[in-house]
Amino acid sequence: MRPTATLLESLPETQGEILRYLKAQGSTTLAGLADRLNLTREAVRQHLATLQEEGWIQRVGRLKSLSQGRPAAVFALTPAGDHLFPKFYDSLSLEFLDTLADNFGEEAVRTLLAALTDKQVARWETKLRGLSLPERIEALTGIYFEQDPYTHVEQDERGYLLVERNCPYLNLALQRPQLCSVTLATLSRLLGVRVRREAKFQEGDRHCAFRVLADQPLEPDYRFSFETESPFHRD
Structure with missing residues (x-):
């Protein structure tokens, strides 16, 4: 391919x-x-x-x-x-993921990405505990803004949209979109509701946009899933 x-x-x-x-x-x-x-x-x-x-x-x-x-x-x-320019670590990470999948199967990749999600959630969840959804979104935006000053939140009649312009693993994610599942799962777990991507670097957009679906609470035992699977891949 x-x-x-x-x-x-x-x-x-x-x-x-x-x-x-x-x-x-x-x-x-x-x-x-x-x-x-x-x-x-x-x-x-x-x-x-x-x-x-x-x-x-x-x-x-x-x-x-x-x-x-x-x-x-x-x-x-x-x-x-x-970061638009390919880095050596992009190629190295790509080889690592492909080697992991080739030798141990896609479930090994799932296990790795789920563990990465756990790590990100553990890093930030204490700062969001006890907050309402709007307060969580505001606090989470502040956390993201520290890493990417071009991150911002838009609000329209459909709710909240988190816009990210500086993907930390852009070149790798363009070739292995399943990495974006980590961001989706992390946001969903931290906010407690389903999150869906509405704009994607992979589809020619110059940013990723994550729609917060406030009326769709996440299952308490949810941990991780690929973007093409439930709870993300449905209307």
Whole structure:
């Protein structure tokens, strides 16, 4: 089976070039990018605005101009932007999961991911104990925000939606989506209700969005399941 393309490869060509240039150079200005890409400054400015909104680049300072003009903003990758580029540990983790499945079966993978879920729940559940669902969502968002400042919660007529832009194992999850089951199971257990993914990096979205189904309480003995299984895979 052909591996899923990385998110970086699926971006518009110019945005990908900007990210690769920042990865190679460390930082640069709008003018530097315009010269490098042979584009107008306005075109580059629009791409930079999009990449900033996605949380993949940031302003890191200003470069003093040789003329009397304003200092130029300097841009660099954010940790989330840097993680778009494959890492050695991505390949190592992928080989580990495949070796585990090949030698011990999918149930061994399930056991491993369930244990990872247990560990995450144990780390955070004491901070949520005794709180109402809205209070848990607020506290959990704060916990996630410490790791990913681009995480936020939206509220609409259907309830709460947790939006995550900086997946901690993005490149690995693009090729082995079952890893996302850990996040779903962890959120469900911490909130005490079913959670469903409505937007996915794997489907071309630039984020994952988790719908909190407040009217669907989780079974008390629930531990873990893959995203394609109950309680996640149903209406």
